[in-house]
Amino acid sequence: MSEYGCITNTRTFTETTALYQTDMTSVFSGGLVYEYSQEGNDYGLVTISGSSVTPVGSQFSDLASALAGVSNPSGDGGASTNGTVQDCPGQSDNWDTSPFTGTALPALPTAADTYFKNGAGTGPGLSGSGSQEDGTDTVSTAAASAGAVTATYGSGSSGASATGSSAASSASSSSGASPMTVAGFGGVPMLAGVAMMLSFGLGAALL
Numbered sequence: 001m002s003e004y005g006c007i008t009n010t011r012t013f014t015e016t017t018a019l020y021q022t023d024m025t026s027v028f029s030g031g032l033v034y035e036y037s038q039e040g041n042d043y044g045l046v047t048i049s050g051s052s053v054t055p056v057g058s059q060f061s062d063l064a065s066a067l068a069g070v071s072n073p074s075g076d077g078g079a080s081t082n083g084t085v086q087d088c089p090g091q092s093d094n095w096d097t098s099p100f101t102g103t104a105l106p107a108l109p110t111a112a113d114t115y116f117k118n119g120a121g122t123g124p125g126l127s128g129s130g131s132q133e134d135g136t137d138t139v140s141t142a143a144a145s146a147g148a149v150t151a152t153y154g155s156g157s158s159g160a161s162a163t164g165s166s167a168a169s170s171a172s173s174s175s176g177a178s179p180m181t182v183a184g185f186g187g188v189p190m191l192a193g194v195a196m197m198l199s200f201g202l203g204a205a206l207l
Helices: 015-019 059-068 110-118 164-174 188-206
Strands: 046-049 052-055
Touching: 015 059, 052 059
Parallel strands: none
Antiparallel strands: 046 052
């Protein structure tokens, strides 16, 4: 389970007890309290300012008390002990699995291998280069036809494609919406008006 702890009412995390019941192990495997640091959505347990950490109300202590009042559930939750390996789906128009037949798997990227061997290094924190606040928030939009068509793995030709300035010029010249036009009715409104007047006259004559 993910992200428990609703702030609609005062939360004391009483649901923690239910999550740790043995009866729940076949359905859930614990949960993640949302969330530790106070952000714009006001779900934080604490506020962080520099190296200072301050609890938000009694939420942190309430969660600590709830966790202290439960113990890890026993048993395996009914997990299978004799499972079998699932076969990959066969090659089809919807699944391009031909490159991964047998025991072949996608190769590990070199950069990822470096992380496994040397670690990720010191984290950038909440500010500065490489952090979540790094870069700019400038965004731009483009027409749907501005991008270049690319082929998926093993699918062969991708058809016509446009890249660079040709794509941009194509987008500017062909992506605009056509003006909406109303189909002409010819003499239909006039005939409808005449029919209405005749019906009024007939009704008046009957009266």
